[in-house]
Amino acid sequence: MSSTLKLDQIDRKVLEILQSNAKITNAQLSKEIGLSPAPTLERVKKLEQAGIIKSYHAQLDPEKVGLGVTTFVQITLVGHKKVVTESFVEKVNSIADIIECHHITGTGDFLLKVISKDISTYQKLMLEKINEIEEVASTQTMVILSTFKESKTLPLP
Known part of the structure; x- marks a missing residue:
């Protein structure tokens, strides 16, 4: 997939939530975006495979x-x-x-x-x-x- 993947409103919501809390469970994420867990996980994997989600990190206090x-x-x-x-x-x-x-x-x-x-x-x-x-x-x-x-x-x- 290319890095110019067309993002719909659900993809944008997934990205907003993961940017503020990457430790959220798939079950909680699916509740917040209004999808069942399986399609939620598929969307996250699609965003990872497209390179839109590059990685997950712990932000430390310097x-x-x-x-x-x-x-x-x-x-x-x-x-x-x-x-x-x-x-x-x-x-x-x-x-x-x-x-x-x-x-x-x-x-x-x-x-x-x-x-x-x-x-x-x-x-x-x-x-x-x-x-x-x-x-x-x-x-x-x-x-x-x-x-x-x-x-x-x-x-x-």
Whole structure:
């Protein structure tokens, strides 16, 4: 199935419910959408097979697991050749503290979301890992002071 699967109202409702509570039982989900359990399960499997539902995760509280500093780091590369970009991305994917990597337009080339225990741990990561990536020409860090909205729910069109 393609990723442009036509979604009806029931599919949208399934996706809205699963985005807010992925641990819901099939029986409860079927009650909430008004179908019996078998067709509900078929719809969920169809959405998974189409790649619309990519995975299920537990969302952790960073501070409660000892991660107190979140930053966005804008990266400018030394060049824009495919080999430079691919090499950079491969290296970034091997650094666990980098939890997101986005190819962007504008003054930079990439935007990284980095999470660390504290500022000194972040500084060590920058000095010993990120700044040592030979494809990196420059970095600009923005430290997150407060977060007022952080939705993991996609607004379905």
